[in-house]
Structure formats: C-alpha cells, structure tokens
Amino acid sequence: MTALTLSTAGAATLRADALVVGVAKGAKGPVVAPGAEAVDKAFDGKLAAVLETLGASGAEGEVTKLPAPSGLKAPVVLAVGLGRAPERDGAYDAEALRRAAGSAARALSGAKKAGFALPTESAEDAGAVAEGALLGAYAFTAYQGGEDKVAPKSAKSAKKSGPKQPLGEVALLGAKPRDKAFKAAADRAVAVAEEINRARDLINTPPNDLYPESFAAVATAAGKEHGVKVQVLDEKALVKGGYGGLIGVGQGSTHGPRLVKLAYTHPKAEKTLALVGKGITYDSGGISLKPAGHNETMKCDMSGAAAVFATVVAASRLGLRVNVTGWLALAENMPSGNATRPGDVLRMYSGKTVEVLNTDAEGRLVLADALTRASEEAPDAIVDVATLTGAMVVALGNRTFGVMANDDAFRTAVHETAEEVGEASWPMPLPDDLRKGMDSPTADIANIGERMGGGLVAGVFLREFVGEGIAWAHLDIAGPAFHEGAPYGYTPKGGTGSSVRTLVRLAERTAAGDLG
Ligand code: BES
Ligand code: MN
Ligand code: ZN
Numbered sequence: 001m002t003a004l005t006l007s008t009a010g011a012a013t014l015r016a017d018a019l020v021v022g023v024a025k026g027a028k029g030p031v032v033a034p035g036a037e038a039v040d041k042a043f044d045g046k047l048a049a050v051l052e053t054l055g056a057s058g059a060e061g062e063v064t065k066l067p068a069p070s071g072l073k074a075p076v077v078l079a080v081g082l083g084r085a086p087e088r089d090g091a092y093d094a095e096a097l098r099r100a101a102g103s104a105a106r107a108l109s110g111a112k113k114a115g116f117a118l119p120t121e122s123a124e125d126a127g128a129v130a131e132g133a134l135l136g137a138y139a140f141t142a143y144q145g146g147e148d149k150v151a152p153k154s155a156k157s158a159k160k161s162g163p164k165q166p167l168g169e170v171a172l173l174g175a176k177p178r179d180k181a182f183k184a185a186a187d188r189a190v191a192v193a194e195e196i197n198r199a200r201d202l203i204n205t206p207p208n209d210l211y212p213e214s215f216a217a218v219a220t221a222a223g224k225e226h227g228v229k230v231q232v233l234d235e236k237a238l239v240k241g242g243y244g245g246l247i248g249v250g251q252g253s254t255h256g257p258r259l260v261k262l263a264y265t266h267p268k269a270e271k272t273l274a275l276v277g278k279g280i281t282y283d284s285g286g287i288s289l290k291p292a293g294h295n296e297t298m299k300c301d302m303s304g305a306a307a308v309f310a311t312v313v314a315a316s317r318l319g320l321r322v323n324v325t326g327w328l329a330l331a332e333n334m335p336s337g338n339a340t341r342p343g344d345v346l347r348m349y350s351g352k353t354v355e356v357l358n359t360d361a362e363g364r365l366v367l368a369d370a371l372t373r374a375s376e377e378a379p380d381a382i383v384d385v386a387t388l389t390g391a392m393v394v395a396l397g398n399r400t401f402g403v404m405a406n407d408d409a410f411r412t413a414v415h416e417t418a419e420e421v422g423e424a425s426w427p428m429p430l431p432d433d434l435r436k437g438m439d440s441p442t443a444d445i446a447n448i449g450e451r452m453g454g455g456l457v458a459g460v461f462l463r464e465f466v467g468e469g470i471a472w473a474h475l476d477i478a479g480p481a482f483h484e485g486a487p488y489g490y491t492p493k494g495g496t497g498s499s500v501r502t503l504v505r506l507a508e509r510t511a512a513g514d515l516g
Contacts, residue, residue: 001197002105002137003169004130004190006177007115011038011072016171017111018076019068020104022092022118023051024085025058031085033092034119035174042071051079058082060099061488063107074115080104092119094128095422101129102136102490105167109139113169126175127185128422134193135490135497137166140204188318192504195314196497198222199306203482203495207282207299211255212330215281215302219260219309219328226316229263243373244346245365248356250331252286252339259370262309262326264316266511272323273510274379275312275503276370278363278386279305279330286333286359287341300495301363303481304385305330311503318504322511327374329366333359345443349373350465353443361447363388364458368465375467381410381515382472383506384462385499391454392428392476399480400424401498404459405473406466413515414473414506421501424480434460475499 011019021040022033029052032040040047056064062081068074080100086092097118108114116133120126145162176182202210202218216232223230235256238246243259250257260279280301284290290298305328312326339359340346346354349369356365363386374382392402403418403425405411411427418425434457437449445464449457459474466472480498483491509515 001194002134002166004134004186005169005171006175006182006186007171007173008177011036011115011117011173012042013073014115014171014173016074016113016115018078018108018114019072019074020078020080020114020116020118021047022082022100023048023056023058023079024082026085030056030058033082034121035117039072039077039117042069056081058085060096061103063103065107078104078107078114091121092125094124097125097128098132098422099489101132103488105133105136105170106487108167109137110164111167113171114167115171115173117173120172120175123179123181123185126172126182127189130170130172130186130189131193132490133170134189135196137170138197138200138492139163139166140201140494143206191314191317192501195310195317196500198313199310199497199500200492200495202306202309203300203303207332210299210302211281211332212250212258212279213255215279215305215328215330216258216260219262222313223262226313227264228312228316231261233259241349242347243349243369245348245354245369246329246331248340248344248346249333249362249365252336253332253334255332257331257366259373260328260330262312262328264312264324266319266321266323268321269323270513271510272325272377272379273507274325274327274374274377274382275308276327276367276374276382276384277305277308277329278302278367278384278388279328280363280366281330281332283333283360283362284335286362287335287339288358288360289335290360297482297484300482301387302330303387303477303495303498306495307385307477307497307499307503310497310500311507314500314504315507320507320511322507324507325374325377325379327370329370331362331366333362348465352445352464355440355443355446357446358448361458364461365447367462371462371465372467375470378467379470380510382466382470383414383475383503385475385477385503387478387481388458388476389455389478393479395455396426396479398483400426401475401477401480402426402428402455403473403475404428404430404456405471406430406463407471410471410473414475414502417505417509418502421505423499423502425475425502428456428459430456430459430463
C-alpha cells in the first residue's frame with residue numbers, strides 16, 4: 001500500500017524518484033501552480049516556458065515528464081495539468097487538486113517515492129492532494145503475474161517482472177507537518193483513501209472468490225482489527241428470522257446469503273446513522289437471466305455493500321463522535337432448480353408479500369429486508385447504497401449517482417454533501433403515481449412496475465420498507481460504481497469506491513450535529 005508522509009524537506013533537497021508540480025491553463029499558455037516555486041527556480045524561472053515548448057497546456061489530467069535540472073535532488077519532474085487556472089488569487093478547487101494528484105500518482109506506478117509540490121496552502125487542499133494521490137496510486141494486481149508452468153523459458157523470463165507496483169510513497173511538500181490541522185487532514189485522507197481502496201479490492205475480486213460467506217469473513221476480520229462489532233446471520237438464521245427477500249434471492253446459488261451487521265459506536269455519540277448496502281456478489285439475473293453482454297461486469301453488484309463496509313471502518317478509524325451501523329445484504333443471484341421463479345411470492349422480513357415478476361430485480365428484495373431490519377433499531381437516518389438499476393445509468397450517465405429520499409431536506413443535504421467531497425450526484429424524485437404499476441393481483445406488491453423511470457420505481461419500492469418517521473435516502477450508484485473506460489484522475493478501471501467519500505462526510509456531519 002502506498003505510504004503518505006508530510007515532508008519537512010524542501011523540493012530542492014528531497015530525495016525521491018520524481019517531483020510532482022501543477023500546471024494550469026492560463027489565458028496566455030500554461031502557468032505553474034503555487035507549491036512549485038523551488039522547482040521553477042531550478043529551471044531559472046522558466047518552467048512554464050519549458051512546458052509550453054514541450055506542448056503542455058495545463059489541461060486537466062495532462063502529464064508531462066521532464067528530466068530535472070541540476071539543483072534538484074530528484075531526477076525527474078512530472079508536471080500534471082490542473083485545468084483552467086483560478087481567477088486572480090483564487091484557490092484551486094479541491095476536486096481539481098484531487099484529480100491532478102491522482103493522475104500524477106498513476107503515471108508514477110513503479111516508482112518508489114515522489115514528492116508532491118502541488119498547491120497545499122490550506123489543510124483542506126493538502127488533504128485533497130493526499131487523497132487523490134493515494135487513490136490514483138491504486139492498482140488491483142492480485143490476480144496477475146502468475147507462474148506459467150509450461151511456458152518456454154524465454155517466455156517466462158519475459159513475463160517475470162509481473163505487473164508494475166503502485167507508487168511506494170507520496171511525500172507531501174509544503175504541508176506543515178507540525179500544524180495540527182494539516183496532520184489531521186493527512187490522517188483523514190489516509191483512512192478514507194485506504195478504505196476506498198479496500199472497497200475497490202472487494203469489488204474487483206472475481207465472484208468465484210468473493211461470495212456472501214467470504215465477504216462476511218472479510219468483514220469479520222476487518223471489524224476485529226478496527227474496533228467494529230460484526231454480527232453475521234447465515235442462511236439458517238435468515239430462514240428462521242423470516243428474511244424472505246434475502247433467502248428468495250440467494251436460494252438459487254450454492255453460496256448461501258448472509259446479512260452482516262457492522263456497528264461502530266462512540267461513547268459520547270448523540271446520533272446514529274444506519275447505512276444499508278446492496279451486496280449481490282454476482283448478478284446473473286437469476287431465472288430472468290441476463291443476456292451475454294450484460295453480465296460480464298456483474299461482480300460489481302456488491303459495490304453498495306463494499307461502500308458501506310468501507311465507511312463504517314473509516315468512521316471507526318477516524319473515531320467519529322457518532323454511531324454508524326452498517327447492514328450488508330449479501331446474496332448471489334443465480335439460476336438453478338432451486339432458484340426463485342418469476343411468479344413466486346416471497347414473504348419479506350417486514351411481513352409484506354412480494355410477487356417476483358422478474359428475478360433480475362433482486363437488489364430491491366435484499367435491500368427491503370435490510371431496510372426493515374435497520375429501521376427496527378430506530379436510527380436517526382438511513383442511507384442505502386446500491387447498484388440498483390440500469391435505468392439510473394440511462395438517466396444520469398456513468399459518473400453521476402442518483403439521490404432519492406423520503407424527505408426533501410435530507411435529499412438536498414445528501415446531494416450537497418456529495419458535492420462538498422467532489423462526488424457527482426443528482427437529486428431524483430419518488431413520484432407516488434409509480435406505485436400503482438407495482439400492484440399485484442396476488443401479493444401486496446410486485447417487484448417491478450412501469451418500465452419508464454425504472455430507477456425511481458425501484459426507489460418507490462424501497463420506500464415501503466423503511467420504518468415510519470425515519471429520514472431515508474437511497475443512492476443508486478449503478479453508473480459510477482464500476483469504471484470500464486480508461487483510468488482518469490484518481491479513478492481506476494474497475495471498482496471505484498463510489499459514495500464512500502459522501503457517506504464518510506455524512507457521518508462527520510451527523511457527528512457535528514449539522515444534519516437533521
Ligand atoms: N444490478 C442490476 C443493475 C445494474 C445495471 C447495475 C447496470 C450496474 C450496471 C440490477 O439488479 C438489475 O438487473 N436491474 C434491472 C431491473 C429491471 C429488471 C426492473 C435493470 O436495471 O434492468
Ligand atoms: Mn439484477
Ligand atoms: Zn443487481
């Protein structure tokens with residue numbers, strides 16, 4: 001894992017493989033961003049001109065590597081684009097810093113240590129640079145570099161090096177190591193980024209290795225390590241407890257479902273935030289099988305549970321003055337002779353009956369049970385996170401998650417919280433008229449309704465399983481949870497850890513008493 005240090009050395013004297021500086025798009029060509037003064041000096045004040053000659057513009061994510069001049073201990077300077085320069089004396093946007101640091105860290109994979117001389121005037125900016133660098137350095141290599149027993153010797157030695165290792169150490173320059181606020185921002189960045197990377201690892205782990213039981217085991221171990229109480233309900237307990245949604249979805253798989261409860265408590269906490277995560281470790285669609293082309297990435301269908309898990313552990317590592325309870329609704333959605341059929345009726349944990357008309361609308365079934373169970377403990381608010389609908393991806397694209405809620409003020413608060421931490425989200429409605437489409441002649445409700453507005457239909461379904469009077473928000477992260485394109489900024493290919501930053505900040509805001 002990439003280490004973070006707050007360096008006391010100046011850029012000129014730092015021993016490292018590279019120095020990272022920021023370059024922004026100015027009105028008349030690239031401009032060097034604050035933090036890089038010593039590096040610019042080593043270029044006789046001509047760094048911007050050199051970069052321009054090399055074709056750099058300062059565009060977001062642009063990476064230019066150049067050999068360092070004498071006067072610097074590091075052999076390489078990496079200039080990373082920050083996008084448009086802020087208006088005169090304005091500060092750089094924290095998300096621009098986060099992304100630039102991420103692009104730089106990714107471009108330095110294989111290196112041992114890099115000094116980051118990006119703008120870090122405030123502790124908040126230093127935290128953003130640290131977070132971006134640690135997130136951008138991430139690589140999922142657990143399944144690469146295998147020994148080939150039969151390959152000819154020449155091919156073996158060619159392959160021997162295996163995948164590039166992530167950048168070993170991020171040294172933040174100019175980030176006042178003895179200043180309490182900077183220290184706290186760095187510590188927070190490490191905890192949040194490491195937990196996001198943990199979520200990414202879980203999402204990227206192939207579904208033959210990550211199934212409900214093994215996910216629950218990972219949660220149990222991490223809980224022990226980080227002071228989070230973990231309780232696991234296995235299939236037997238779920239049947240006994242009447243969790244018809246979890247059982248109904250999970251019964252087609254040889255890997256049975258689990259409901260995991262994670263509890264972080266603070267002795268002086270005044271509020272409790274409950275988080276519920278969709279944890280379908282693989283979504284084949286079940287008997288309503290997904291066609292080829294729609295199931296290759298469905299190991300990502302537990303991204304909500306991974307985000308919830310990461311957030312509870314992060315809250316504990318940060319010692320937040322709030323209770324955070326996580327509920328992981330884990331099941332594998334598979335077709336088999338024992339699978340739920342379209343037409344089956346499930347009796348849910350709440351007592352309501354659901355006619356399953358499409359077994360591919362499984363997320364809402366496992367979430368419903370977990371939402372009801374979470375409601376029993378009367379938390380101050382519940383937030384669920386789920387890769388719930390393709391319709392939300394059609395509506396908002398691949399980088400923005402939808403926010404629905406039973407309370408307008410809470411929905412706004414969640415949306416604004418996401419904005420604050422640099423996550424793209426958008427408020428969506430829960431129109432009452434969509435309920436009628438889920439009327440069932442046989443049961444209390446069907447698990448699908450109108451096709452149009454499918455993301456909202458799912459939200460309207462979930463709302464029925466939330467306890468009366470509890471503020472609840474639903475994040476549909478089906479778009480941003482898993483990134484299939486080329487990496488950009490701090491976002492890698494594969495699992496992204498979407499929503500963790502939002503949830504951690506929500507927990508912080510709840511602790512500070514400025515929510516609800
Ligand atoms: N896990 C999928 C949703 C999904 C789609 C996640 C694309 C990530 C990317 C979910 O379980 C699903 O299959 N939803 C159906 C619901 C439909 C049957 C009402 C969908 O969106 O098609
Ligand atoms: Mn599905
Ligand atoms: Zn699903």
